[in-house]
Amino acid sequence: MLQIVIDSNNGYFELGLQYLLLTMKNHNHQSDDVSLNFTLSKRDISLPDIIFREFMVTINIKHEPGIRKNHSLAEISRTIHIPFICRSHNMDDIILRIRKILLIASMGYGASTRTDIFKAAGLKRYLQLSATENNIMLLTGKGHDASDISRLLHRSERTIGVHCRNAIKKMGMENRLEFYKYATWLARFGNSDEITLCL
Structure with a gap:
């Protein structure tokens, strides 16, 4: 289950994004290719899977449990930043972007190379x-x-x-x-x- 944190001092942004995420989760269909299995956590969590900010999203992809236990946190995770400016986008575009973010976050460490991310999320290299x-x-x-x-x-x-x-x-x-x-x-x-x- 993905842990999502919304890190913003803008109450409207935070409440709007919470509502949108919970609405997406409640209307999830079994046939969807993206797992909408997540929890919204408090800001003080040590290393959440996804951090939404007003201008960007940070995704922390961790190694699976039991792998490389003796390594530091920096060595056992991959960090992906995604610009997240939504002012000029309509609601369908924002939902599509969030679904891609959830897909990337749920890929796992082994499949989180640039090439795999490009393929899975439908991103073009150019x-x-x-x-x-x-x-x-x-x-x-x-x-x-x-x-x-x-x-x-x-x-x-x-x-x-x-x-x-x-x-x-x-x-x-x-x-x-x-x-x-x-x-x-x-x-x-x-x-x-x-x-x-x-x-």
Whole structure:
């Protein structure tokens, strides 16, 4: 059973998402390909399977019990971040995105490689961040501006701007502020082997 935490100071977001998740769970059909077997937990749980925030979702995929008991938490889990900006989406799109998130979270550690995630969730590789776009996002999150990033990556500022706009579009964000908020969070709390997926 997946443990879901909603980490938000926005009461409307939290109540709306709780209602939507519980409605989805109550209307689940046996023929569905996604298991909607989850519990909504308190924020103080140590390592929930899914954490919903107003701008992103974090999925922690853990090893199955009994595997690698003597390793640290960082070594026995895979972390996937998904931008979750829903202002411009209709309810059917939001439900589809949540179903994909639940599918990815329920895949298990062994099947959580990028290729398997792409296949299972119906994601296209060309709609994901390129290595350059990902580097620009991480450097932006560390506080670098376009001129710093162009010097570090040996590209023109114009090229950096194009990559940044492409990343914003792929991630479903509406502006650079949302991109900066997401990038800053990743730079502060994430590490380089974590995956960002665009739904």
